[in-house]
Amino acid sequence: MAGKRKLQHFAEMATFPHVFQPQLEDVFDKDYRLKGKWAADVFRNNHPIVLELGCGKGEYTVGMARQFPEKNFIGIDIKGARMWRGAKTALEEKLSNVAFLRSRIEFITACFGVNEIDEIWITFPDPQMKDRREKKRLTGPLFIERYKQFLKAEGAIHLKTDSDFFYQFSREECEKHAYAVIDFSEDLYGQDIHKMKNEMRSILKIQTHYEKLFMDKGHLIHYLKFKPHVKKGNKTK
Numbered sequence: 001m002a003g004k005r006k007l008q009h010f011a012e013m014a015t016f017p018h019v020f021q022p023q024l025e026d027v028f029d030k031d032y033r034l035k036g037k038w039a040a041d042v043f044r045n046n047h048p049i050v051l052e053l054g055c056g057k058g059e060y061t062v063g064m065a066r067q068f069p070e071k072n073f074i075g076i077d078i079k080g081a082r083m084w085r086g087a088k089t090a091l092e093e094k095l096s097n098v099a100f101l102r103s104r105i106e107f108i109t110a111c112f113g114v115n116e117i118d119e120i121w122i123t124f125p126d127p128q129m130k131d132r133r134e135k136k137r138l139t140g141p142l143f144i145e146r147y148k149q150f151l152k153a154e155g156a157i158h159l160k161t162d163s164d165f166f167y168q169f170s171r172e173e174c175e176k177h178a179y180a181v182i183d184f185s186e187d188l189y190g191q192d193i194h195k196m197k198n199e200m201r202s203i204l205k206i207q208t209h210y211e212k213l214f215m216d217k218g219h220l221i222h223y224l225k226f227k228p229h230v231k232k233g234n235k236t237k
């Protein structure tokens with residue numbers, strides 16, 4: 001039964017005008033047709049574009065789009081069944097500033113051009129704790145170098161995670177590569193969220209599917225904001 005529903009959702013998603021599902025041959029060793037053209041061809045405005053990586057059901061993509069109609073949001077994930085939920089909600093709420101891209105994040109430089117993106121959110125990524133999975137970590141150097149190819153010079157990356165391991169790994173990467181750490185919290189919902197400016201607080205209060213699961217288990221939520229474009233004078237280890 002669940003399988004049948006999944007197939008219905010896949011079929012429905014193929015008809016959604018704001019969902020893009022490139023095939024491997026569209027991104028492997030070549031540029032996707034929308035690279036550098038998201039503003040003109042998808043959103044039809046010049047508003048800033050924010051990405052959510054590993055968006056799952058797209059709670060951040062949709063939640064931020066509701067709060068900031070003057071920005072555009074693109075949720076990226078490889079799992080279509082999860083993405084359907086966010087895509088459907090965006091359609092039902094007539095949110096014209098939302099798109100979804102179903103792709104492996106490994107192909108992200110085929111999808112976005114230089115300076116096309118203003119900000120990136122990484123929400124509850126798989127921590128990839130095994131040494132042999134290190135290259136799969138979304139805040140590892142391989143991925144950050146990819147993001148820098150399309151993220152504006154002042155663009156920030158926001159990470160929300162319950163994983164102590166992934167949080168520490170990301171902090172260490174910031175230090176190692178002299179990324180500028182702008183903000184961090186090891187227990188976001190302890191005291192720290194109350195010290196933040198209203199706008200940031202209302203963004204950080206958005207909770208994802210996985211976040212709720214982890215909070216139910218009593219995990220603390222960690223937050224890190226950093227800018228990966230290194231300026232002269234930033235210290236490295």
Ligand SMILES: C[S@@+](CC[C@H](N)C(=O)[O-])C[C@H]1O[C@@H](n2cnc3c(N)ncnc32)[C@H](O)[C@@H]1O
Nearest residue numbers: 054055056077078079104105123124208209210
């Ligand atoms: C733990 S889930 C978190 C989902 C959502 N952000 C949340 O907080 O509920 C991690 C998500 O990242 C996606 N993901 C992991 N690695 C990916 C990759 N290399 N490319 C695309 N999606 C990926 C998975 O499909 C999954 O939906």
